[in-house]
Amino acid sequence: MKNIVLIGFMGVGKGSIAREILQHSKYMTIDTDDLIESMENRKIKIIFEDEGEAYFRKLEKNVAKWLETSVKNTLISTGGGFYKQTNLKKIGIIVLLDSPFDAIIKRIKEHPNATKKLKKRPLLANLKKAKELYDARYPEYLKLADIIVDVTNKNADTAAKELLKKVKKYV
Numbered sequence: 001m002k003n004i005v006l007i008g009f010m011g012v013g014k015g016s017i018a019r020e021i022l023q024h025s026k027y028m029t030i031d032t033d034d035l036i037e038s039m040e041n042r043k044i045k046i047i048f049e050d051e052g053e054a055y056f057r058k059l060e061k062n063v064a065k066w067l068e069t070s071v072k073n074t075l076i077s078t079g080g081g082f083y084k085q086t087n088l089k090k091i092g093i094i095v096l097l098d099s100p101f102d103a104i105i106k107r108i109k110e111h112p113n114a115t116k117k118l119k120k121r122p123l124l125a126n127l128k129k130a131k132e133l134y135d136a137r138y139p140e141y142l143k144l145a146d147i148i149v150d151v152t153n154k155n156a157d158t159a160a161k162e163l164l165k166k167v168k169k170y171v
């Protein structure tokens with residue numbers, strides 16, 4: 001099985017869908033943010049505060065190299081900026097979780113842990129800037145995607161099933 005690489009904007013549901021896939025398929029899952037937090041033994045928010053974004057992006061690059069050479073049969077959930085890695089296509093099939101900006105923010109705000117979810121993402125602190133980031137990234141996400149799954153108003157279970165069905169044609 002080829003790796004599946006989940007890309008998409010912060011809060012779109014990459015983590016929730018990865019958890020569903022872990023339960024309902026043969027894929028193991030890895031999350032690039034979790035890997036970075038383990039490597040650094042501190043939270044992403046703290047890494048941004050202490051070292052700045054550029055340092056975080058270097059860590060993402062190291063993770064991308066490792067994924068390319070060492071990981072197989074895995075669903076890889078990525079941070080919203082990980083798509084910039086130049087070897088992304090070599091890591092696996094790219095699946096974009098697609099949803100409009102307003103729907104993503106609504107989804108986060110309606111979550112029981114909304115405050116925590118917003119706090120842990122430094123790039124969501126300012127929603128006007130976050131929308132600009134979304135608009136800049138969106139065409140790039142589309143260009144990279146082998147498969148697009150529209151996740152708007154879908155629960156993780158439905159989206160995961162749709163994803164696995166679409167991926168079958170590629171593996």
Ligand code: S3P
Nearest residue numbers: 009010011033079080081121122
């Ligand atoms: C980022 C997204 C975050 C995390 C970091 C930067 C981004 O991951 O990697 O805060 O640049 O979009 P999620 O997409 O899981 O929120």
